[in-house]
Amino acid sequence: MIGAGVAGLTAALRLARAGLNVTLLTKGVGGLQLSQGTVDVLGYSPTDPATRVANPLAAVAELAVADPKHPYAVIGVDAVRTGLAFLHEELGEQLLVGDPETNQLFPTAVGAIRPTCLAQPSMLAGICMDGARFAIVGLRRLKDFHAELIAGNLARTPLPDGGHVSARHLTIDVPARPREVDSSGLTYARAFDDPEFRARFAAELRPELRPEETVGLPAVLGLKDPTAWSHLADLLDHPVFEIPLPPPSVPGMRLNNALMAAARAAGVRVINGSFVDTPVHSGGRLVSVNVETAGAPRTITGDVFVLATGGFESGALTLDSYGEVTERVLGLPLAGLDAAPLLHGDYWGGEQPLFRVGVAVDPSMRVTSPDGSAVPDNLWAAGGILAGAVRWTEKSGEGIAVGSAVKAADAIVEELA
Amino acid sequence: MNTPQSSPPPRRSPEQLSGDPAVSDSLDFAGHEFARASLDHCVKCTICETVCPVSAVTPLFSGPKFVGPQAERFRNGESVDHSLDYCSSCGACTLACPQGVQIAELNSQARAVMKADHMPVRDRLISQTTLMGTMMTPVAPLANAVLANKPIRTVVEKVFGVHRDAPMPPAQTQTIQGWLKKRGPRKTPATRGPIVFFHGCAGGYFEVETSKRSIEVLEHLGYEVLVPKQGCCGLAQQSNGLFDQATDAVLKLCDDLRAAGELTIVSSSGSCTGMLKHEAHEIMGVDDERLKDVATRIRDMMEFLLEVADAGELPELSPIEMTVPYHAPCQLKSQGMGMPALDVLRLIPGLTVVESGATCCGIAGTYGLKKEKYEIAQAVGKPLFEMVRDTNPDLALCDTETCRWQIRKGSGVPTEHPVFLIHQALGLS
Numbered sequence: 001m002i003g004a005g006v007a008g009l010t011a012a013l014r015l016a017r018a019g020l021n022v023t024l025l026t027k028g029v030g031g032l033q034l035s036q037g038t039v040d041v042l043g044y045s046p047t048d049p050a051t052r053v054a055n056p057l058a059a060v061a062e063l064a065v066a067d068p069k070h071p072y073a074v075i076g077v078d079a080v081r082t083g084l085a086f087l088h089e090e091l092g093e094q095l096l097v098g099d100p101e102t103n104q105l106f107p108t109a110v111g112a113i114r115p116t117c118l119a120q121p122s123m124l125a126g127i128c129m130d131g132a133r134f135a136i137v138g139l140r141r142l143k144d145f146h147a148e149l150i151a152g153n154l155a156r157t158p159l160p161d162g163g164h165v166s167a168r169h170l171t172i173d174v175p176a177r178p179r180e181v182d183s184s185g186l187t188y189a190r191a192f193d194d195p196e197f198r199a200r201f202a203a204e205l206r207p208e209l210r211p212e213e214t215v216g217l218p219a220v221l222g223l224k225d226p227t228a229w230s231h232l233a234d235l236l237d238h239p240v241f242e243i244p245l246p247p248p249s250v251p252g253m254r255l256n257n258a259l260m261a262a263a264r265a266a267g268v269r270v271i272n273g274s275f276v277d278t279p280v281h282s283g284g285r286l287v288s289v290n291v292e293t294a295g296a297p298r299t300i301t302g303d304v305f306v307l308a309t310g311g312f313e314s315g316a317l318t319l320d321s322y323g324e325v326t327e328r329v330l331g332l333p334l335a336g337l338d339a340a341p342l343l344h345g346d347y348w349g350g351e352q353p354l355f356r357v358g359v360a361v362d363p364s365m366r367v368t369s370p371d372g373s374a375v376p377d378n379l380w381a382a383g384g385i386l387a388g389a390v391r392w393t394e395k396s397g398e399g400i401a402v403g404s405a406v407k408a409a410d411a412i413v414e415e416l417a
Numbered sequence: 418m419n420t421p422q423s424s425p426p427p428r429r430s431p432e433q434l435s436g437d438p439a440v441s442d443s444l445d446f447a448g449h450e451f452a453r454a455s456l457d458h459c460v461k462c463t464i465c466e467t468v469c470p471v472s473a474v475t476p477l478f479s480g481p482k483f484v485g486p487q488a489e490r491f492r493n494g495e496s497v498d499h500s501l502d503y504c505s506s507c508g509a510c511t512l513a514c515p516q517g518v519q520i521a522e523l524n525s526q527a528r529a530v531m532k533a534d535h536m537p538v539r540d541r542l543i544s545q546t547t548l549m550g551t552m553m554t555p556v557a558p559l560a561n562a563v564l565a566n567k568p569i570r571t572v573v574e575k576v577f578g579v580h581r582d583a584p585m586p587p588a589q590t591q592t593i594q595g596w597l598k599k600r601g602p603r604k605t606p607a608t609r610g611p612i613v614f615f616h617g618c619a620g621g622y623f624e625v626e627t628s629k630r631s632i633e634v635l636e637h638l639g640y641e642v643l644v645p646k647q648g649c650c651g652l653a654q655q656s657n658g659l660f661d662q663a664t665d666a667v668l669k670l671c672d673d674l675r676a677a678g679e680l681t682i683v684s685s686s687g688s689c690t691g692m693l694k695h696e697a698h699e700i701m702g703v704d705d706e707r708l709k710d711v712a713t714r715i716r717d718m719m720e721f722l723l724e725v726a727d728a729g730e731l732p733e734l735s736p737i738e739m740t741v742p743y744h745a746p747c748q749l750k751s752q753g754m755g756m757p758a759l760d761v762l763r764l765i766p767g768l769t770v771v772e773s774g775a776t777c778c779g780i781a782g783t784y785g786l787k788k789e790k791y792e793i794a795q796a797v798g799k800p801l802f803e804m805v806r807d808t809n810p811d812l813a814l815c816d817t818e819t820c821r822w823q824i825r826k827g828s829g830v831p832t833e834h835p836v837f838l839i840h841q842a843l844g845l846s
């Protein structure tokens with residue numbers, strides 16, 4: 001397994017659960033830790049980007065028909081459903097709740113509203129519904145959360161059904177640790193893991209709250225203790241919700257840590273911190289890759305390989321100054337290069353076709369060749385490396401990742417049986 | 418390792434090495450161009466911030482992203498940010514960074530520059546590991562008594578800045594070379610040819626039992642184990658910014674190890690192995706064929722055993738019914754080879770190994786000995802100490818010496834090298 005984002009971790013775990021020997025190779029921490037800590041399946045229709053999706057699974061099924069080049073067309077709605085169920089089961093109700101058939105609207109750190117279908121329980125009280133009354137609470141020493149901006153934007157944004165939330169802002173000052181004026185969200189999260197800190201915090205905040213208010217806080221309510229947020233709500237005697245921050249994203253870390261721990265516990269051998277390259281082929285198969293371990297590279301052999309290396313953002317794909325796009329681990333042929341131009345100069349303009357470039361796969365997630373050149377036949381791919389989606393505008397990244405991950409894993413289990 | 422976007426680091430040429438002129442000249446180079454070039458790959462994702470064990474416990478250190486790639490932009494000689502000295506060089510940030518930024522290396526280099534003209538005597542002394550071992554072994558009971566003596570330790574703290582409660586190695590009555598000389602010929606025939614064993618100073622003078630058991634395990638596997646006379650790798654000097662002395666030491670050691678022939682080198686001293694594999698090159702910019710040769714051939718003991726196991730050549734292991742905590746030291750993890758000890762130990766039937774999940778034990782070589790860092794090092798280690806005590810109050814496992822001293826002292830739990838259980842499972846103890 002090459003890559004430790006949500007795709008690599010999910011696929012590694014599923015393969016290990018099926019009893020296979022899995023080695024996970026990664027050059028660093030994967031993208032899950034940088035995410036909002038939610039699971040986005042489809043937020044905006046790629047064919048009609050102005051429209052928010054209400055039922056993600058139904059929309060995935062429609063998209064699979066409407067756009068045969070989209071990864072969902074090969075993944076299919078059933079695999080997405082299976083993938084979400086698997087992730088849900090692995091992470092448990094303390095970390096992930098929701099319904100894949102329903103997108104809910106959650107506030108963001110700039111006070112926009114964002115659709116997603118699975119979220120953390122600590123976020124649920126923040127679902128934007130007509131008549132909700134939010135008190136958005138900023139922390140004086142946490143600079144990435146602007147309560148006034150969030151409350152102002154939320155209050156003036158009409159909801160899809162025409163309704164409104166009301167929101168006001170306040171700021172309190174409870175230091176995460178003494179003598180520090182600029183604390184990161186992670187430092188606060190570590191403080192919130194301590195019940196004594198929660199009590200001090202609640203004692204400061206409680207007198208400021210008005211009856212019937214739901215309290216919106218930055219997503220820093222505990223890293224290790226999954227009950228930190230509900231304990232705080234009890235102490236405040238108000239419902240509480242978390243709004244995800246820019247990285248370090250505490251909700252993202254919770255998911256990443258949980259999946260990595262589960263993978264290790266399931267026996268996955270993890271080699272972190274080393275770049276992977278230098279594929280060796282024989283008889284149409286990929287025999288080994290190198291990991292750039294300190295001192296000298298080590299050769300890692302395998303019966304099958306899964307490429308879950310992400311996209312441009314993780315360095316899996318690069319574009320050089322001649323306009324050449326390269327897949328950096330195995331040098332695979334890429335799909336989506338026929339669009340011209342790949343990049344247009346209008347920064348604020350429409351979508352850049354480049355972002356749809358990626359690896360092509362068949363419906364079992366086995367890598368195929370878009371241009372007739374040879375690809376190894378024991379190679380699968382999952383996640384952001386797949387061609388055909390602009391994951392961050394569609395809000396489809398996690399759905400594509402888990403759907404393709406379980407589909408690839410299940411196909412591999414069958415192949416090796 | 419982790420050098421995705423760039424060409425290989427520039428290596429120090431022999432001319433540059435021979436009779437290094439002023440300290441500052443060699444620091445100018447210091448493998449620095451490569452590390453510095455990597456800072457432009459930083460995308461400010463904060464991943465490194467989330468793994469730093471020091472900034473997690475103290476506001477005195479602003480964390481790897483700030484002190485590493487960000488502050489480096491403003492450095493031209495002396496550092497703009499003196500909180501840099503709080504970086505323990507554990508390497509967790511470099512390992513976690515998905516963009517290949519050499520964060521810990523930048524920090525170590527900048528610290529060497531910062532301390533170049535006012536190196537504390539303490540930092541020179543505690544990095545003399547061989548000297549310490551040679552002096553202590555013949556007088557072990559006395560040395561142990563002195564190290565346990567509160568008033569003496571208080572004076573040492575006042576004069577030298579070594580914290581009175583800092584963990585100290587137990588002096589032994591016999592060195593590994595002494596043991597090798599005294600023991601009789603091996604009992605099983607050598608069926609697999611020769612390999613070289615590198616014990617490091619700690620494994621030679623203090624953690625002698627780990628070296629003995631490693632040699633016995635290797636012999637049991639059929640190897641003829643050669644233990645050439647060997648000096649120190651210079652790691653402690655390197656981490657204290659004494660790059661010239663460290664460079665001399667590491668190259669001398671390469672000569673020692675190469676004297677035995679073109680063989681695989683195995684070491685149960687995880688941090689010394691890291692110095693030879695990459696730190697001397699990546700941090701100090703040592704560019705020498707001898708080092709490159711040794712770096713290519715050396716294996717950590719558990720890494721080597723995993724290779725043997727993967728080749729299907731590890732003899733059957735007898736069951737050990739036990740749950741044991743295992744901590745992978747930061748200097749082992751930073752070698753980018755995963756956690757081979759965990760994978761080998763899992764092969765012992767009945768044994769449940771619980772990985773600590775801790776980034777670092779706090780000691781980071783000599784960092785946690787220093788009086789101004791002692792509290793931080795203890796705070797870093799605290800969750801690990803608790804985890805170890807909760808998992809098994811009678812035994813913990815960890816691959817490097819100073820980390821074992823820190824865990825023993827901090828948790829009160831006897832802590833040994835993972836090879837102890839392999840030794841036992843092979844029926845050797």
Ligand SMILES: Cc1cc2nc3c(=O)[nH]c(=O)nc-3n(C[C@H](O)[C@H](O)[C@H](O)COP(=O)(O)OP(=O)(O)OC[C@H]3O[C@@H](n4cnc5c(N)ncnc54)[C@H](O)[C@@H]3O)c2cc1C
Pocket residue numbers: 002003004005006007008025026027028029030031032035040041274275276277308309310311313314315316328329382383384385391392394395396397398399401515
């Ligand atoms: C700014 C931004 C915002 C986004 N917002 C959203 C959003 O709101 N909603 C949404 O659904 N999606 C969003 N996305 C997309 C989403 O983040 C990705 O789709 C998702 O993270 C992909 O997961 P992955 O597991 O495939 O890859 P990644 O999480 O990128 O993981 C790739 C892994 O591969 C490893 N790797 C890569 N190359 C190598 C190599 N050569 N050797 C070793 N290891 C290697 C990396 O270290 C990493 O572990 C966003 C993306 C960006 C960039």
Ligand code: SF4
Pocket residue numbers: 458459460461462463464465466481482486513514515516517518520
């Ligand atoms: S992990 Fe790497 S890329 Fe991310 S902020 Fe740190 S140095 Fe920069």
Ligand code: SF4
Pocket residue numbers: 468469470471472480481503504505506507508509510511520521524
């Ligand atoms: S080397 Fe260790 S202590 Fe230093 S910045 Fe990196 S993670 Fe922090």
Ligand code: SF4
Pocket residue numbers: 546547617618619620648649650651652653686688689692
């Ligand atoms: S790391 Fe090993 S060889 Fe190096 S100074 Fe320490 S004990 Fe000596």
